[in-house]
Amino acid sequence: MLVVELDRISKAYDQKIAVHNLSLKIEPGTMFGLLGPNGAGKTSSIRMMIGVTLPDSGAVTLFGTPFTRKALARVGYLPEERGLYKKMKVVDQLVFFGQLHGLDAATANTRGRQWAERLQIAEALDKKTEELSKGMQQKIQFIATLLHDPDLIIMDEPFSGLDPVNAILLQDTLIELKSKGKAILFSTHRMDQVEKLCDAISLVNRGTVVLSGTMREVKSRYERNRVVIEFEGDDSFLKHEAVAECKQYAGRAELKLKDGADAQALLREAAAKARIYKFELVEPSLEDIFIQTVGGKADA
Amino acid sequence: MHEALLVAKREYLERIRSKAFLFMTIAFPLLISLMFGGSFLAAKLGGGAKHVAIASNDAAFAQSVAAELEQSKKGEGAKAGDKVEVVAPATAADRTKLNSEVDGKALDGYLWIETADGATPDASYVSRSSTDLFMASNLQDAVNRALTRRQLVKRGASPAEIEGLLKTVDVKSVQLKEGKLVKSDSMKSFLGAYVMIFLLYFTVVFYGMNVARSVVEEKTSRIFEVLLSTCRPESLMAGKLLGVGAAGLTQLGIWFAAALALTGSSLGAALGKDGLAAFGITGTQLAFFVVYFLLGFLFYSALAAGFGASVSTEQEIQQFSMIIVMPLLVGLILMTYILANPTALPVVLLSLFPPCTPVVMYLRISSQMPPWWQLALSVVLMVAFIWAALWVASKIYRVGILMYGKRATLPEMVRWMRYS
Numbered sequence: 183m184l185v186v187e188l189d190r191i192s193k194a195y196d197q198k199i200a201v202h203n204l205s206l207k208i209e210p211g212t213m214f215g216l217l218g219p220n221g222a223g224k225t226s227s228i229r230m231m232i233g234v235t236l237p238d239s240g241a242v243t244l245f246g247t248p249f250t251r252k253a254l255a256r257v258g259y260l261p262e263e264r265g266l267y268k269k270m271k272v273v274d275q276l277v278f279f280g281q282l283h284g285l286d287a288a289t290a291n292t293r294g295r296q297w298a299e300r301l302q303i304a305e306a307l308d309k310k311t312e313e314l315s316k317g318m319q320q321k322i323q324f325i326a327t328l329l330h331d332p333d334l335i336i337m338d339e340p341f342s343g344l345d346p347v348n349a350i351l352l353q354d355t356l357i358e359l360k361s362k363g364k365a366i367l368f369s370t371h372r373m374d375q376v377e378k379l380c381d382a383i384s385l386v387n388r389g390t391v392v393l394s395g396t397m398r399e400v401k402s403r404y405e406r407n408r409v410v411i412e413f414e415g416d417d418s419f420l421k422h423e424a425v426a427e428c429k430q431y432a433g434r435a436e437l438k439l440k441d442g443a444d445a446q447a448l449l450r451e452a453a454a455k456a457r458i459y460k461f462e463l464v465e466p467s468l469e470d471i472f473i474q475t476v477g478g479k480a481d482a
Numbered sequence: 483m484h485e486a487l488l489v490a491k492r493e494y495l496e497r498i499r500s501k502a503f504l505f506m507t508i509a510f511p512l513l514i515s516l517m518f519g520g521s522f523l524a525a526k527l528g529g530g531a532k533h534v535a536i537a538s539n540d541a542a543f544a545q546s547v548a549a550e551l552e553q554s555k556k557g558e559g560a561k562a563g564d565k566v567e568v569v570a571p572a573t574a575a576d577r578t579k580l581n582s583e584v585d586g587k588a589l590d591g592y593l594w595i596e597t598a599d600g601a602t603p604d605a606s607y608v609s610r611s612s613t614d615l616f617m618a619s620n621l622q623d624a625v626n627r628a629l630t631r632r633q634l635v636k637r638g639a640s641p642a643e644i645e646g647l648l649k650t651v652d653v654k655s656v657q658l659k660e661g662k663l664v665k666s667d668s669m670k671s672f673l674g675a676y677v678m679i680f681l682l683y684f685t686v687v688f689y690g691m692n693v694a695r696s697v698v699e700e701k702t703s704r705i706f707e708v709l710l711s712t713c714r715p716e717s718l719m720a721g722k723l724l725g726v727g728a729a730g731l732t733q734l735g736i737w738f739a740a741a742l743a744l745t746g747s748s749l750g751a752a753l754g755k756d757g758l759a760a761f762g763i764t765g766t767q768l769a770f771f772v773v774y775f776l777l778g779f780l781f782y783s784a785l786a787a788g789f790g791a792s793v794s795t796e797q798e799i800q801q802f803s804m805i806i807v808m809p810l811l812v813g814l815i816l817m818t819y820i821l822a823n824p825t826a827l828p829v830v831l832l833s834l835f836p837p838c839t840p841v842v843m844y845l846r847i848s849s850q851m852p853p854w855w856q857l858a859l860s861v862v863l864m865v866a867f868i869w870a871a872l873w874v875a876s877k878i879y880r881v882g883i884l885m886y887g888k889r890a891t892l893p894e895m896v897r898w899m900r901y902s
Binding site for chain 1: 485488492496500700703704705706707708709710711712713714884
């Protein structure tokens, strides 16, 4: 059973088309990366997924049934723009959010304390939000998202503003939740995190999906056309006809090959001219793919 | 409904527990007692003892006026230190001297009277302040009584006859209330109505604006983003109105309970045995007060919620609050007229116009109970207006709370209403 299925959803505000015929599927027990430049339609898509706004057309299916608000009890959403009541005690806030998600006050309180223990923030529970640092607030918000043990966890830029230690703490938490069968949707433009964590991605640009699939599929769709060479001696092989671009450093060069070029021919040429320590055909990073697909033109 | 109640509970507790609530609960009655008690006291004390001179070319008449003034001292507003000096027969040189004395603050003022046989005397009061109405009206009375006395003496009336003719009668006001004659003190009743209407106006505006402010706060802190993933915007708005309204009622409840307790205590007995009733405030009136507070609050806070959702900063709310309270202010400004003419057609119409209803209808109730059908009609009309306000506000609200940046224009808001 799919956790999320968006079927050709569209949304327009005034003259601006925010999302156009966007489709995606998220499996249970996976992390899904929703990528795209700013203003691509990521947040608009998420809002339609959880019924904050209704799509102009298309269908949203959660947990195998067409969207109803009842399904929201199984969804946890951490928005990019965080919000907590400034003057309210942290533990009261966690209980309030837990109750909104259908927990009773006692359960919400117990779970809130357990999570706070685990994320090493228990001392903050009896303070007011305004007394906490940004990073601490973020952890509290993270807990509020997970308190009701949701089966679908939606995280919009979850690690922004966190120091590396805390980022890893939250990251490990998410990995553990995934292993328990939860589906996690990541919305971000931090490609390195996505590459490390996500099983599947959709790359969105100007409101439509321009690239999607499992990480393997996506990467294999791109040729291994980058070469890293470490060498000593004659560097004239760098002018070989297969080479499209070349960045040369001391004893090292990073090359981009022409489409359809034969890397093996280049290797033979290089070996004939110089002493080769390393010759590696590198698969493109997600960042390369992102830039290549979106065309480097950020849609402001 | 469950979520709306949760939101309401949170809003309510947050307000009840806030320092601002405690402060208001204590400070507002103090403010009111300062305002009204203060002016009451000031009227009693006046501006300190007055020292005035009566100057005239006719010594006998000047003495007579001074005597009348002394006589009236026994009445209200007079103080032990008051001094009346007679300068007669006065000359132009005296006048110059009096002028310099007033200028030098040795005198508060002087009354200059010129009499000629057969003609009405010409009198003028010279003082530093042009607004000493109390003194001016006392002098006027004294001069007229002295004049009448002189005329009566001329016609041969005996001193006993003169005293009898000049005797003044105090008119007591009695009100017919629910079929019973009630001795009322129109000044105290006016004061009572004034305090209540001020309270009504203030609480409706304060709690209405409170709604707008908290919508903007949740918008700027981006809490809506989280809340909307579980709550319908309608529940959020309903919860907010419920919670804030309940906080307002709680505050009013505390004030009324305190007022009742106070009037029942020895302090109350010292102030007047009848307590609230002495100020013309009955249980019926209190009940209507609560009804019109709730209706007014719901109407204005619905507008405020819609408006709050369409702006992004607190400053914009300030400007808006000035405009939105206009209909309520109309009632306050016309208060004296409404209290005096509770059944005049314009007043009746105004009291049935929902934005004005809470203040104007309550004023009518404190003056004279309106016919039941007008009360019923006003409630029905208000409920209809509240329903419409809620409908429009909720449409604007559900789109507006996710829009940041510049304030929405009217056409934009109309478009928002079509989104949902």
